[in-house]
Amino acid sequence: MDMKRRDFLKIAGLTAIAGIGAPTAFSRLLKGEVDGGAAYASGGEGAAADSNRVRLGMVIDVKKFNQYKGLAQKCIDACHQIHNVPDYGNKKDEIKWLWQERYENAFPEHSHYRRNEELEKMYFLVSCNHCDNPPCVRACPTQATFKMKNGIVAMDYHRCIGCRFCMAACPYGARSFNWRDPRGRSADGRPFIAHVNPDFPTRMRGVVEKCNFCVERLAEGLPPKCVEVASPVKAMIFGDLNDPNSEISRILRSRFTIQRKPALGTHPSLFYLI
Amino acid sequence: MLEKALKGSKTYWTWIAVLLGFITVGVICYIQQFNYGLGYTGMSRDVSWGVYIAQFTFLVGVAAGGVMVVLPYYLHDYKTFGRITVLGEFLAIGAVTMCLMFILADLGQPMRALNVLLHPTPNSMLFYDMIVLNGYLFLNIICGWVVLHSEYKGAPPPKWYKIFAYLSIPWAFSIHTVTAFLYAGLPGRDFWLTAVMAPRFLASAFAAGPSLLLLIAIILKRNTKFDIGEVAQNKLCTIITYAAVTNLFLVGCEFFTAYYSNIPGHMLTLDYLFWGIKEGTEVKNNLVPFMRFSMILNIIAIILMFLPQVRKDDSKLVPVLIAMFVSLWIDKGVGLVLGGFVPTPLEHITEYTPTLGEILITLGVWATGFLIITLLFKITVDVKVMREN
Known part of the structure; x- marks a missing residue:
């Protein structure tokens, strides 16, 4: 039985590589491992599609962020600081992992006549969605961006050739490119990275980067930095979407959440509590 | 046969000198870009591809357009095109070379370009683009060179080359189809997400490529x-x-x-x-x-x-x-x-304007392509004129 299952997954993996992702989800349905709803939440590519695996996700409580002004900016600053994200002071070279957008930009397909006034004023934290079916991973010609077993969409900065196909492919604008040397200084001598965090690599020019769900902190048993900063008011909830007993699963079961561009079939792992 | 490119009129050498001038300027600008990074160009986080990728896309079409003289000759035995199939193939060589140079110019880490071969990734359209472009370059070099060299020697071309000639026909369609698929398969870019992208690419290619070929042919006729x-x-x-x-x-x-x-x-x-x-x-x-x-x-x-x-x-x-x-x-x-x-994708509007350096690099690549086309056409014309008289 074990052997057969492995063979089946192999074939399913091959068909997924050939561009037909459906059989993997189908094979899981066949085995009765999951119900239809959960299959939707985890219908990715290749061997990773397994509801037994961990799939990390995050709920962002928008109301709390708007209640506690300045909290979002604190999360952003903390994230950018520990990840050595450079600040060039101009929009053209800009690199950002986590940032804020208005409702109409975060959810452009939701725009309609006479929206809730409160919603109009709100800002939404956005970043990489760590999609279960990531278009950027599909587009990358060198596997420099890839999906980890726990659902994180990660980057290998040393393999990236800087073709920026992933940037064209990402429907969330989550990716940034190092247009110049992030380790350098501006004309007036200001270093682009104010305080280098020696525990995380700085990047070189010519490669793409984005939010990594703090994979380096998770390895040490710590939550993502933004989640930690937001933890006193529980504005962000991080956890395993496939564990029915996790806090995030309980919230998703009991509260109404929305996702960015769900119609594209990317299956984001970020959810918004409005 | 190569010696034919070394003997020419004053106009020929002036033209070569002009092209070399543009190439030199392009190389200097490229060195600057290489040292600074792609921030040298007008591209930004929001507009992450610019004139380089745009030229690449257009020139794949010019390369594919050459098949419009090759196809009637080989598949329909349309003898009239027999004398210009080599020109179509050589035009394709120049155009594909420009395509490859534009891709290299656009890479953030050009020294790592071979990672595409080291870590082949069949789910990426760029992987296929690499295969079809290099394959097409190879096919056109073989077909064009073998036919012309036989003519130079005054012998009929060897039969084996025809396999490559026939193969080059569907291959020409493939290069522009795959290039269209780079764009047409991306969610969240509605302008590109259209099934007529590949047909449209082919149609415009079959107009642009032969236009350039005919223009050059008329220049040759006059000179x-x-x-x-x-x-x-x-x-x-x-x-x-x-x-x-x-x-x-x-x-x-x-x-x-x-x-x-x-x-x-x-x-x-x-x-x-x-x-x-x-x-x-x-x-x-x-x-x-x-x-x-x-x-x-x-x-x-x-x-x-x-x-x-x-x-x-x-x-x-x-x-x-x-x-x-x-x-x-x-x-x-x-x-x-x-x-x-x-x-x-977040419905912001960011505009893009290429920088001067970026434009000069672009012109340098075009000049390189035209230099290749010039040399190959010069050889072809001299061989044909020599044989026909």
């Missing part, structure tokens, strides 16, 4: 003893006309789908390209003059191509062919790629 002949010229005109009509039809289909469905995502980019979009109080419209000019020029060129008095008179045909080529270049080499980034 050398090599004449492709009236029949071949007329046939090329017919091919260009109907390919251009097909392209215009497909563009019309895009407009219909966008504006009749009235879906904002599908309309926004066309709005930006042809009318400009308002963001706040500011109207963003830096591509509008180009796109309108391109559209009008294209329609005029198509109408004129239908008139026999234009086709039969070189002095009238030349400007029309230039108009055709330029209009298709703006459409694909400017609007199509840049337009896909406006608005961004």
